[in-house]
Amino acid sequence: MSTPPDTTSHAGPASHxxxxxxxxxxxxxxxxxxxxxxxxxxxxxxxxxxxxxxxxDHYPKATMHLLSAHSAQLRDALQANRCAATDVLPHLQALRVLGNDLEPAFADLRDDTRFATHAGKFRGAIDSALASPPLNCAGLKTTTEAIGADCKACHRDFRG
Structure with missing residues (x-):
């Protein structure tokens, strides 16, 4: 005879x-x-x-952020008394390359003669700085002031 299977569970009464x-x-x-x-x-x-x-379009804001970042690097170099051409030239070159992007970045202002004049003056200031790089902090200060003046003039006319 066979025995019936064990119906008691080891899992307890809550087992389903x-x-x-x-x-x-x-x-x-x-x-x-x-x-x-x-x-x-x-x-x-x-x-x-x-x-x-x-x-x-993030192109205009990105261009301005990069210009601002490289300008800040030049100001920081001036404050840290690191005004050698090797410290300054990379940022001036980056500013010049970004200066070429001003008209494409601000396509709605491309045909405005005031904007083109400001962009040209900005590039001209950097071109003169690259032609004869600042070799000391006094030269760097003059260069950053010239670049800053060009930036402020454009912002005054177009940012409001």
Whole structure:
């Protein structure tokens, strides 16, 4: 004779081993999963719409940030008394390259003669500094003041 299988579980009375899940638990799980996926989809959609709506050209701001950063490096070199041409020339060269980007960065001002004049004066000041680089802090101070004056004149006319 065979003995009936042991129906006592070692997992304790709270174990659901062998009991099928009710339909309500399955529906609740699917509802929760759908809710989480729906929230994720809505957030992704809203961010895509916001990015599309607020898309703008970063070229003008990036150009100005880089010009500002290299000008700040020149001012820092002046304050740190590191005015040798080897410390100054890389930043002057970067400013000159960025000066070539002024008209393309500000396409709406490209045809304005005042803007073209300011951009030309800016490039001219840097060209003269590159032609005879400042060899001491007094020369660097004069150079940074000339470049700063050109920047301020343009900002006065176009930033308001």
């Amino acid at each position: 081993a062998g009991k099928p899940h009710s339909a309500a638990v399955r529906y609740l799980f699917v509802f929760g999963l759908g809710l989480v996926l729906g929230v994720v989809a809505v957030v992704m959609l809203l961010r895509a719409l916001e990015a599309r709506k607020t898309w703008q």
